[in-house]
Amino acid sequence: MPRTRIAALGHHQPDHVLTNDDLAGMVDTSDEWIRQRTGIATRRIARDESVADLAAAAAGKALAAAGLDPADIGLVTVATCSAQDRCPSIAAQVAGRLGVPAAVAFDLNNGCAGFTTALATADHALRAGAARHALVIGAEKMSDVTDWTDRSTCVLLGDGAGAAVVSAGEGGGDGRDGIGPVVWGSDPTRGDAVRLRGAWQPRFAQEGQTVFRWATTELVPLIERTCQEAGTTPRELGGIVTHQANLRIIEALVRRLGVEDTVVARDVVDSGNTSAASVPLAFSKLVERRAIEPGAPVLLFSFGGGLSWAGQVVACP
Template identity: 40%
Template sequence: MQQTTLGVSLVGCGSAPLSVALSNEDLSQMVDTSDEWIATRTGIRQRHIATAQDSLSSLAAQAGSAALEMSGLTAEAVDLIILATSTPDDLFGSAAQVQAQLGANRAAAFDLTAACSGFVFALVTAAQYLRMGVYQTVLVVGADVLSRWTDWSDRRTCVLFGDGAGAVVLQASDRDRLLGFEMRSDGSMNGCLTLPYQAESSVLVDDKMTQAGTFAPIDMNGKEVYRFAVKRVPEIVEKALYRANLTTQDVDWLLLHQANQRILDAVASRLDIPAERVISNMSRHGNTSAASIPIALDEAVRAGQIKPGDVVASSGFGAGLSWGAAIFEWG
């Protein structure tokens, strides 16, 4: 049987509400910092944190449910769930838990780990299944609970990160609205941003040893990550635009991973995209890793900023180091 190449449409988005907000003033009671210091350097005023009752899978399922509701589809219509996360409830994967909580009984489900690039990488991965006609409907979720792995005594990093989940529903379409993409990785720079496993030797029997340990908190070389982002992100957005046969003049909205307002401003300046066309929810959410792009997308769509037919240039970048861009038309 001959396969037919199809297109991709983004038909719904959603995010999970988190009830607990941790303000800069709250952090100033924990470490030597201030609201002014954090806001002027990062653009962040608060971040949300998961409660003891929240799990990564429950937040992801809430986001997925909201996206399905917007799309007008039921969970039973979903063929595949891709969960982009670096903080699963279970190291064997949490996507199947999301599938069960949604009641998406027909869907296969798997985790994809690419840190802050995870949502873009998952979006591109999902599109390939749809374009080849393997599946008709795919739910892509970006979710992270970084508070689990934040050193709350380290003022360099604890001011940056928050928890969250966002999702989009993709469907096969006779018109392809994923207009272009590009993905890159550079493992030689891995040490700039890590959440490393720290092993300790443990004796099994005689001279036979094994590892026993846990993951250390997030560690980041902020200056190197900033340099990496402001150089590589404009490049990869331009490459994705080239693949889409578009220029920055065709872009209605620039939607970047919400890492730092200074990075957003610098990338927009290098791409010659005016500030009023840059989506930012940095002040309210901080850096939510794989969740940041779909949360910002959901808020912008529901607020009426991003409208059907708008061209969005999105880019994720971070640990790995990895970075990617996807150009898509909403709706």
């Protein structure tokens, strides 16, 4: 069975920066209040860009970085929960814009866990021989589903996209050599803790304390299992990229895992919570800065609405 690997990454964010002070002029909040509770300082807001625009921009950069032609791509999938377009899919729109011919193209909605779920889905498809190269994209325009009068949620969310080119090769593989086994699942008994319900226009809502307690108490064993499945341990990782929901959650996971000296993504400070885009966006930035050694094992782990989770260890491109 062929191994798979992330060949290249790309990301895109809107130009407009919304600061905490800007939000303080819109709702009853302050920079200090937001930083203490979330760690967020700024987020990007798309004014004239759609989810498809964000996704295509990130995917085009990843494709160029991989040195592939659009005709090489056999699968395109976009993880998103904020797209207004139901059909054609965002993935089909991205394929059309990039000139990708005849690829299978579909969107995947698993909330904030969407990208790592989509990455595992593409990994399985490539290992089965359904394609040689895939574009896996996480793209969100959360500003479209934000209640700008609710200070508990409007301070959290941002827009952006990240993309990965996934390629099949020869030989075996694990998180040190390619894409390791996925650990994924959900707890639907707490599905209402993060919500995006109703006819369009829906609004994002969540039970913040429920999500915080769940993430900081129940995710560590799942992360440790993800590493075990890949034949490594948290302390042996070259980098950790979790869903960028809240800096307090990230720091709590770092402490419980004992990985204070590991490169850990903290892009939430600058980008806010970009849902399914957060993991590929943060990972792409770390790779662009060469913060992680090429080939080093990197944990990708996302979680959110469902309550769902998905993670795998991958070799850094």
